[in-house]
Amino acid sequence: MKTTSDWNEKTLVENRFINQLKEMGYEHIHGPSLDIERESQAEVILKGRLVRAIQHLNPWLSDKNLNKIVRSITHIQATSLMEANQSFHENLINMISIQQDLGKGKKNQTVKLIDFERPENNDFLVVDQFTISNARGTIRPDIIIFVNGIPLAVIECKSPTLSPDEQIGQGVKQLLRYQDQCEQLFHCNQILIATSNDRAKAGTIGARVQHYGEWKDPYPRTMAEIGDNPSAQDILVTGMFPKENLLDLIQNFIVYEPVEGRTIKKLARYQQYRAVNKAINRILHTEDSRNRGGVVWHTQGSGKSLTMVFLAVKLRRIKELKNPTIVVVTDRKDLDDQIANTFRRCGFPNPQQAASVAKLKDLLQQGPGTTVMTLVQKFQEDAEKNEYPELTRAENIFVMVDESHRTQYSGLAMNMRTAMPNACYLGFTGTPIDKEDKSTIRTFGTYIDKYTIEQAVADGATVPIFYEARMVDLHVQGDSLDDLFDRKFRDYGEEDRERIKKRYVTEEAIISSPKRIRRIVLDMIDHYEKHIKPNGFKAQVVAVTREAAVTYKEMFDELSDYESKVIISGGHNDEERMRKHHISKDEEKKIIERFKKPMSDDSLSFIIVCDKLLTGFDAPIEQVMYLDKPLKEHNLLQAIARTNRTYDKKTYGLIVDYFGVSRFLEQALGIFAEQDIKGALQSVDSEIPRLQSRHRKAMRFFDYVRKDDLEGCIQILEPEDVRNEFDTAFKKFAESMDMILPSPKAKPYLNDLKYLGKVRQLAKSRYREDSMDISDCGQKVKELIEEYLYTTNIEVLHEPIDILSNKFEKRLEETSTPEAKAAEMEHAIRHEIKVKIDENPVLYTSLKECLEELIQRRKDRQMTIEELLEEYREMVNAMRNTAQKSQEHGFTREQYPFYQMLEQQLPGEEDKESLKELTHIITEDVQEQAVIEWTEKEDVKREMRKKIKRQLRASKCPKEKIEGLTQQLMDLAEVHYRK
Secondary structure, three states: OOOHHHHHHHHHHHHHHHHHHHHOOOEEEEEHHHHHHOOOOOOOOOOHHHHHHHHHHOOOOOOHHHHHHHHHHHHHHOOHHHHHHHHHHHHHHEEEEEEEEOOOOOOEEEEEEOOOOOOOOOOOEEEEEOHHHHHHHHEEOOOOEEEEEEEEEEEEEEEOOHHHHHHHHHHHHHHHHHHHHOOOHHOOOOEEEEEEEOOOOEEOOOOOOHHHHHOOOOOOOOOOOHOOOOOHHHHHHHHHHOHHHHHHHHHHHHHEEOOOEEEEEEEOHHHHHHHHHHHHHHHHHOOOOHHEEEEEEEEEOOOOOHHHHHHHHHHHHHHHHHOEEEEEHHHHHHHHHHHHHHHHOOOOOOOEEEEOOHHHHHHOOOOOEEEEEEEEEHHOOOOOOOOOOOOOOOOOOOEEEEEOOOOOOOOOHHHHHHHHHOOOOEEEEEOOOOOOOOEEEHHHEEEEEEEEEHHHHHHOEEOOOOEEEEEOOOHHOOOOOOHHHHHHOOOHHHHHHHHHHHHHOOOOHHHHHHHHHHHHHHHHHHHHHHHHHHHHHHEEEEEOOOHHHHHHHHHHHHOOEEEEEEEOOOOOOOOOOOOOOOOOOHHHHHHHHHOOOOOOOOOEEEEEEEOOOOOOOOOOEEEEEEOOHHHHOHHHHHHHHHHHHHHOOOOEEEEOOOOHHHHHHHHHHOOOOOHHHOOEEEEHHHHHHHHHHHHHHHHHHHHHOOOOOOOHHHHOOHHHHHHHHHHHHHHHHHHHHHHHHOOOHHHHHHHHHHHHHHHHHHHHHHHHOOOOOOOOOOOHHHHHHHHHOOOOOOOEEEOOOOOOHHHHHHHHHOOOOOHHHHHHHHHHHHHHHHHHHHOOHHHHHHHHHHHHHHHHHHHHHOOOOHHHHHHHHHHHHHHOOHHHHHHHHOOOOOHHHHHHHHHOOOOOOOOHHHHHHHHHHHHHHHHHOOOOOOHHHHHHHHHHHHHHHHHHHHOOHHHHHHHHHHHHHHHHHHHHHOO
């Protein structure tokens, strides 16, 4: 029987990991037992096993060359650990070339170190407590995995009794220390794991803790196959360490990418591995070759370009596909360059960009082994023949279309399919479309894999995006516009005036008004200084036109010292004001490079755009997009995703909306299933409940001590485990405060934040606790622990407020302008309708239609703002008086919606008293049948339906209405009489 003394890292984590590997066929040896296989403890490669494996896989190899090969692995010449690691990986994957005489003269031969095609043909060894000593000291990693004597994976185990933040953090810190102390162990390393069983993450050499990722899917196995309640470690081991999976990952899912002057080693995330292998499985095993393609829907920012690289790499390695042609198609030059560069940087051999229509045709006819990067626009028809030619009938052509929703429904896409009729087409997208005239699925085939917004945020692959609407008062430019226009053009006839108005007095003209933009820029500067700049992030401004973008630039220069740049397309007929901002392609690249750098290295804070850089532009340092343009559908979703890239200390992205795109956002999100876009955009207010919870968790440590007893609070933190728990709680509380500040909604928690920060700092000093410092908190929190500032000029709209609450009236009284009151009421009414429509579809559908009609009438200038407010008040009263009305008719709150439904569906069929009686009978029948959990019991629902139909027939309900009305009444029953 196990005692609590057995609940440690060794028994709960390390042994569990080893046992799983043993079940997968790995041999297990305790580290000290391997000392007889080494000349000294400085050796990290098991030479005897390596020699036997090389001889087994390459029996033709001479002893002299065998010694050369072994030495090239044990003595890698390189100037850095990363260089050595990359050099070994290339030799491992592409094999080592050596010259040997095989009886027909000397010839270059390739030497296998591992048999990737037949995993069982290799020696898999899991070793615990393997000691390595050198001049810099001794290390003893918990687990090392050797394949053919080569240490390919190192696993560091930590106790699950540590605080949650420390479990992985300490493991990664230890792995980094090992890399520093014993570089040679990591020359051949492919995968690093930090695990505590409850938490388990994978990374590569040089990676910090934020770059390690969970492996959340055991594909190709299922969760059910692992057993009940599998731990994070169980899933990771099942997904990554079966022999065939481990070798697959090493061979096909590791790339080395130069980024800003240094090389980063990247290992696929679980969704990338899963998507690629699902695609390969479909390609190889679909009976009808026409169904080989499909759609990979991975949300923006989750690494689609790398997934395409991994897929291309693996396709090339599959013998049955006979060295296929890879074609990567995009619809924008910058995206084409970006993907081509990703392929090149990751070492993919010779990707060729089609520079012209003619060059594309040549490349597509080169035959096997070609990699072609092209814009879809290059599939232009021959002007003379008016048709596109068939270029190849080969079946081993794989066309990967990035952002497959934009141009893949046009004649150009048809030409592409004409050119390569037997190719396999694979669509990659972050925002698929499903409409009657355009459908990603109909064009490319069914989904191969999905990776949703919510999953990406949960995995830390992207950060959540918050949304804040800030509407500038347009009263002067808007309502008075007609009068101003008529005075200005009073000398023109009515027809001419109308024509001029139609052409020039547009929404764009109002939005581009310098007076309006000036107010917005003042607000942006204020918002940027309080929300964004303190943590060192940058901003993108999206203007409605090129001219408006230049106006924004001029206002930023006039009103602030922040450096900004405009990136817009140049027009041939531009005036000098616009020409000043024309830039070359090279200048544009330099601006983008500057924008991506940390503030400490480059002060460029704002880029101002109109159409450019809204899609396919990755600048992780961008935290906020100031949006003043009516973007719609996938363009809107693409644009807002510019802010969701991860970056050091970035916990969220933010869209600040000055135009009012929320109505377009609902339409854009409407093309998806709800579960697929859950969490796409969150109101800043959505962080409030989490802030409240985190505040409580941090404060509970001091529940039984007076707040003015500072010494007592510090003493509570004396035990190390309590300090660690408090530290974690404080960081989470500070993180939420950093998101909310400087909103006044943070004010109730501000004094506690300052107080807890002070206690934390004093405890750090008292107990010499170096890790308990505030450097990992946001800059805003650091500053505001000492001081709190809040000012604003522009009212923030769209904050949820209960329309039935007496606070609602108070809130309206505080609102300064009629327009702001109307916006507040409109939002509150919308919210109430959304929440209540299932409870009473007749009433709330009617109110919804009424609301839309009022908004349209106001837009059409058919009513004044005062009349609109009066109508809104009547709607609010109608909502508030629902309970009273139900009583007046002799119904309970639950029964009244049934009566309204029957009244709507049976007009003229029954008198009021008969309808009331029918309502009572039906609701009584429902209550009789409504047993516990009846909504899950088909037999109960069947009986309930039967009784409702019987009553409807008896009341002479028209036959054609009985089925539909019964279902509507059943829906009401599920809402009001659920148990």
